[in-house]
Amino acid sequence: MTSRSEEAVLSALREVVGEAHVLVEPDMVAGYVRDWTGRWTGHTAAVIRPGSVEEVQALLRICHSARMAVVPQGGNTGLVGGSVPHHGEIVLSLRRLDQIGPIDTGKLSLTVGAGVTIGSVQEHARRAGLRYGIDLASRDSATIGGTIATNAGGTHVVSNGDTRRQVLGLEVVLADGTRLSRLDGMSKASLGPDPLQMMVGSEGTLGVITAARLRLLPVEAxxxxxxxxxxxxxxxxxxxxxxxxxxxxxxxxxxxxxxxxxxxxxxxxxxxxxxxxxxxxxxxxxxxxxxxxxxxxxxxxxRESITETINGLGVPVKLDVAVPLDRVDGFAIAVKDLDLGGETYLFGHLAEGNFHVNVVGGHDPEAVVDRVLELVVGFDGVIASEHGIGVAKADWWRRTTEPAILEFQRRVKEALDPDRTMNPSVFWGD
Ligand SMILES: Cc1cc2nc3c(=O)[nH]c(=O)nc-3n(C[C@H](O)[C@H](O)[C@H](O)COP(=O)(O)OP(=O)(O)OC[C@H]3O[C@@H](n4cnc5c(N)ncnc54)[C@H](O)[C@@H]3O)c2cc1C
Incomplete structure (x- = not known):
């Protein structure tokens, strides 16, 4: 896109959200183009901060007709490089979608905007004598939209399940501005294939999550x-x-x-x-x-200080993987034996065999990723347990996903985002 047509698109985007919510100055966009670990830094023509679902629809319509790619972003705490613009995409920051609805005690649930943090949902539920099933150390920055888009796990999966289990309904805007919504909060429904559940774990590649209806749990005595x-x-x-x-x-x-x-x-x-x-x-x-x-x-x-502590030691290569429970010790020994160059740190969620393998000061990141993931595959494990694929594992995701499933995923992507304007580097990028 020429800089002239880019300027025309930016001015149309400004019309939608107002001047104050279109950030273009390098110091203003710096925190949005660099990921939490510091491993990936991209660039963007602008960070746009919509304040309503109608604004998200209007923005996506403009970007779609201009074939301008978009990266949805929540708290930017993702650890696989999926939340930053790698090739100059527009960043759509959803943090202003921070409305929290009333607790529905009849349906044990509540509706929140995608930009609400996990910590705020927990606090809101707690005040009503309830709790939200997801908890993780990034709770004060990670958003509902981002955790749904990555199907985040965290520390209480063993008792409450992952994020998918907490989602009763969603409101989503597709690449062309179409809004899909089901927020009635019924915990059981048999209404055919559910297109909204497909958004869980889609990492911003199929649409933008603007609101969610979340299951709440009673507090134990x-x-x-x-x-x-x-x-x-x-x-x-x-x-x-x-x-x-x-x-x-x-x-x-x-x-x-x-x-x-x-x-x-x-x-x-x-x-x-x-x-x-x-x-x-x-x-x-x-x-x-x-x-x-x-x-x-x-x-x-x-436990909760580990991720930040390791980040303070250097830019880590972080791998989130899982192996069968009867192989956790074999894997721990084998991964420590790998020649990765630097210091290897192991921590994670034991009940799911979920290891966070963090390497600081090691060989070239690609070599570290290849060696660890090769080992995981050899242990019949899964290459991404809770952080998602992003750009960090896109290549391995394509190599290890069964061809028929990969083809199905490709068809879904083509049907919903034929011009590949939604987070194009994730899953399918180079
Ligand atoms: C200290 C620390 C501890 C962590 N612990 C855990 C843990 O225990 N378990 C775990 O699972 N993760 C953990 N994480 C990783 C991270 O917090 C999660 O991946 C979280 O889900 C990201 O949420 P976010 O709002 O920051 O999303 P972002 O980082 O902004 O985005 C992540 C992905 O979701 C997409 N996305 C974001 N918002 C939307 C939206 N509204 N609609 C569509 N797509 C969207 C982005 O495009 C990107 O692909 C941790 C991270 C840190 C820094």
Whole structure:
């Protein structure tokens, strides 16, 4: 697109949202074109900040007819490079869609705008004596739209399921400005294939999520207890799983040492071990009497500081993968044995065999990605467990997805976004 026609599109976009919500100055757009890890920095003609679904529709119509590509963005906490413009796309920041509707106690649900943070939904639910099933350390920035677009998991999947399980309905705007909406909040409906559920995990490539109807859960009686246990193997940690467990997380010694050193936290346990398992449980968990363990709610700080601590050590290559539960220890040993060049940190969500493999100061990122994902495939695992595909794993996603499924996905993309203006670098990009 020539700069003249680009200027004409920008001026049409300004007409829709107003001058104040079209950001073009480099210092104003800087925080929108760089991802949270610092691994990807792109560029954009403008960041547009719509304040209503009608504005999103009008903006997409303009971009669609000008064949101008768009990257939807929520809190920009995504870890696979999917939320930033890699090739000069317009950034559509949805954070101003921050309306929170009333709690519907009859349907145990509420409707919120896509830009509402997870932390705000949790707080709103808590005030009504309810809770939202998703929790993650990025809760104060990550948005409902972004977590639905990535089908985020987080720390309570073992008890509440992933984001898909919390979504009762959506409002979505397609590339051509068409609005699809189902926000009635009924928890059970048999109305044929559900086009809105297909938006869960679509990472901004099929449409823009503008609002969601979310399932809320009753609060359990009593405060849960939090226990940190030192273990020799992850298999040992899996034996602590039971119906009383609300969350079960793990991290290796390298993670704990980094958090202690860089966050100034005290040593939580007297002795050292290869792995630590953090359990949040409604009743005392099945931890043997002689285990090295400590009980304290503040122990979550160790687990929740890991991602930020590692980011402070350098630009990490982050891989979010999962392997079958009976292979977690084999995988942990094998990944530590790989020649990745730098320091490898392992942590994650134990009940799903979900490892976050973080490498700081390692070889070329592509080589690190290839070596770890090759190993995951060899362990019958999944190359993306909760962060999505983005650009980080697009190539591996195409290589490892069954051809018939890939063809189906291609047809869906072509039907909904034939000009490939919706987040073109994700899944299908180079
Ligand atoms: C400290 C830290 C801890 C984290 N812990 C976890 C964890 O435990 N579990 C986990 O799953 N993730 C975790 N993450 C990753 C991240 O928070 C999630 O991927 C989250 O879902 C991203 O939400 P966001 O609003 O920041 O989305 P963004 O980063 O802005 O976008 C992510 C993707 O969604 C698309 N998107 C965003 N909004 C919309 C919309 N309204 N409509 C359509 N597409 C949209 C974007 O185009 C992009 O492809 C963590 C990140 C950090 C920094």
């Amino acid at each position: 009593g405060a849960p207890m939090v226990v940190l246990v030192a273990v020799e193997t992850l298999g040992e940690g899996l034996r602590f799983l039971g119906p009383e467990v609300r969350a079960i997380e793990f991290f290796d010694r390298a993670c704990l040492e980094a958090v202690i050193e860089h966050r100034g936290l005290p040593k939580p346990l007297s002795s050292e071990a290869p792995f630590y398992v953090l359990i949040e449980s409604l009743d005392p968990p099945r931890v043997p009497e002689d285990a090295v363990a400590v009980v304290d709610r503040t122990l979550w700080a160790y």
